[in-house]
Amino acid sequence: MGSLLQILLALFISVIGALYLLGSFRRRRAGEPPLDKGPIPWFGHVLEFRKDTAKFLQRMKEKHGDIFTVQLGGFYFHFITDPLSFGSVVKEARTKLDFTKFAEQLVARVFGYNSMEIEHKVLQASSTKHLMGDGLVVMTQAMMSNLQNLMLHSVGSGDDKQWQETGLFTYSYNIVFRAGYLALFGNESVKSTGTLDKAKEIDRQHSDELFKEFRKYDQLFPNLAYGVLGPSEKMEAERLKRLFWSTLSVQKMRSRDNISGWVSDQQQVRDEQGMQEYMQDRFMFLLLWASQGNTGPAAFWLLLYLMKHPDAMNAVKKEVEEILRETGQEVKRGGPLIDLTRDMLLKTPILDSAVEETLRLTAAPVLTRAVLQDLTISMASGQEYKIRKGDRVAVFPYIAVQVDPEVYPDPYTFKYDRFLTPDGSKKTDFYKGGKKLKYYNMPWGAGTTMCPGRFFATNELKQFLFLMLSYFDFELKNPNEEIPGIDIRRWGFGSMQPTKDIQFRYRLRF
Numbered sequence: 001m002g003s004l005l006q007i008l009l010a011l012f013i014s015v016i017g018a019l020y021l022l023g024s025f026r027r028r029r030a031g032e033p034p035l036d037k038g039p040i041p042w043f044g045h046v047l048e049f050r051k052d053t054a055k056f057l058q059r060m061k062e063k064h065g066d067i068f069t070v071q072l073g074g075f076y077f078h079f080i081t082d083p084l085s086f087g088s089v090v091k092e093a094r095t096k097l098d099f100t101k102f103a104e105q106l107v108a109r110v111f112g113y114n115s116m117e118i119e120h121k122v123l124q125a126s127s128t129k130h131l132m133g134d135g136l137v138v139m140t141q142a143m144m145s146n147l148q149n150l151m152l153h154s155v156g157s158g159d160d161k162q163w164q165e166t167g168l169f170t171y172s173y174n175i176v177f178r179a180g181y182l183a184l185f186g187n188e189s190v191k192s193t194g195t196l197d198k199a200k201e202i203d204r205q206h207s208d209e210l211f212k213e214f215r216k217y218d219q220l221f222p223n224l225a226y227g228v229l230g231p232s233e234k235m236e237a238e239r240l241k242r243l244f245w246s247t248l249s250v251q252k253m254r255s256r257d258n259i260s261g262w263v264s265d266q267q268q269v270r271d272e273q274g275m276q277e278y279m280q281d282r283f284m285f286l287l288l289w290a291s292q293g294n295t296g297p298a299a300f301w302l303l304l305y306l307m308k309h310p311d312a313m314n315a316v317k318k319e320v321e322e323i324l325r326e327t328g329q330e331v332k333r334g335g336p337l338i339d340l341t342r343d344m345l346l347k348t349p350i351l352d353s354a355v356e357e358t359l360r361l362t363a364a365p366v367l368t369r370a371v372l373q374d375l376t377i378s379m380a381s382g383q384e385y386k387i388r389k390g391d392r393v394a395v396f397p398y399i400a401v402q403v404d405p406e407v408y409p410d411p412y413t414f415k416y417d418r419f420l421t422p423d424g425s426k427k428t429d430f431y432k433g434g435k436k437l438k439y440y441n442m443p444w445g446a447g448t449t450m451c452p453g454r455f456f457a458t459n460e461l462k463q464f465l466f467l468m469l470s471y472f473d474f475e476l477k478n479p480n481e482e483i484p485g486i487d488i489r490r491w492g493f494g495s496m497q498p499t500k501d502i503q504f505r506y507r508l509r510f
């Protein structure tokens with residue numbers, strides 16, 4: 001009898017201990033946000049969150065309001081849904097809210113890369129130098145010549161110009177990925193091929209093969225990031241990782257021409273820091289992922305929205321034609337290729353607004369920070385909330401602001417001039433509850449982790465569109481086909497992708 005009692009007692013203590021570890025005893029303390037632990041111990045709401053992040057957070061917002069705490073896979077996440085209060089997350093000192101821990105774990109799992117101490121500083125320095133300001137002059141040229149190599153080589157001109165039919169998503173993603181990759185990671189060496197034409201041909205083949213493999217990884221990515229791949233998918237992800245490490249290896253890079261300063265500077269610092277070469281190879285894959293996973297899908301949405309809104313298409317077309325006229329360039333059969341500089345791309349407020357509107361509707365990152373010490377979050381309403389060390393603080397701007405009907409009337413409709421003032425300059429005043437918003441559109445994130453490639457990415461989108469409009473006639477195969485829905489498995493990772501492709505055709509204009 002005594003030993004049975006002992007066994008029962010031990011069992012009871014283990015169950016209580018397990019429940020404690022699973023977070024079942026956490027209670028909302030005075031001054032903390034509303035707590036919603038979810039149906040399953042430790043996992044909390046993770047199933048619903050993963051199934052459709054936007055829908056889940058919308059439901060929680062309606063239930064709890066501007067701030068709430070949910071349990072997700074063992075962590076307590078405090079979501080802030082009031083955009084007027086975003087500053088308290090974005091501007092909080094790194095000693096209290098840190099992004100590195102979270103990012104380091106993710107890149108270790110997804111890319112097999114072990115971060116170094118000065119990771120973020122190096123990224124910032126090389127991005128400021130090469131992807132912004134004057135650095136963009138060189139990058140714009142590189143992008144331009146690679147776009148032209150890929151877009152113009154195989155389409156017939158003159159009498160044999162034929163309509164080419166393909167999926168718009170596949171086409172846009174393919175071209176923008178490949179041109180961006182070649183602009184950043186360099187071209188085939190002319191010394192080894194003998195002629196520039198041959199080098200360009202190899203660039204076209206090699207980048208196309210790389211894109212096909214990248215798409216396989218891209219499709220596995222959401223489950224890989226959540227760590228829920230099945231066994232065969234795991235093997236495929238492993239194969240792809242190795243393929244990218246080898247294709248982008250530092251050794252192979254050494255023999256390429258025109259490698260961007262953004263890639264070469266970062267590699268050089270790692271070398272100087274004594275990072276082993278195999279780890280540098282892994283870093284190259286991380287750079288490829290960060291730089292090429294978002295812009296192609298965004299290019300698709302931009303082109304599609306313009307095709308579905310003829311008034312928007314006409315306004316953008318007029319702006320593009322005006323810029324070419326101003327710079328004395330005419331697109332004609334047998335004429336020189338157009339030269340589109342960084343400075344020309346600074347004079348496109350209508351296109352800028354169309355790009356911003358596209359991103360508002362289709363870029364949906366979750367910004368997450370780890371809480372390093374107990375802290376207090378001050379909301380715009382004046383209310384203060386206590387947050388515990390070890391938790392996470394997160395913001396999902398898509399639901400919180402980007403599709404809020406109070407900020408953007410008719411929020412799911414594409415309006416190309418939403419970000420234009422009546423006098424044609426950039427509109428930046430958007431309001432909620434009568435107060436002006438500082439954070440009204442956040443496709444690039446915000447604060448220290450704000451996308452360092454955003455100026456280059458915007459340029460890529462504009463260059464792609466400029467070339468499409470200047471060189472091609474294009475139309476949807478079925479102009480009445482509806483805009484496809486958003487693939488909800490990718491909420492939280494940046495640019496969204498469509499649930500299906502949509503057919504279009506294009507041909508040279510001359």
Ligand code: HEM
Nearest residue numbers: 290291294295298363365443444445446449450451453457
């Ligand atoms: C439409 C295209 C793009 C979108 C929507 C986008 C969006 C984002 C977002 C949301 C983040 C995370 C921000 C955060 O966690 O706070 C990010 C990070 C990053 N992006 Fe982009 N991005 C795009 C294109 C690019 C391009 C073209 C490059 C490089 C050439 C780039 C390089 C990076 C890098 C290196 C990071 C990591 C930053 C860090 O850890 O501090 N992105 N991007």
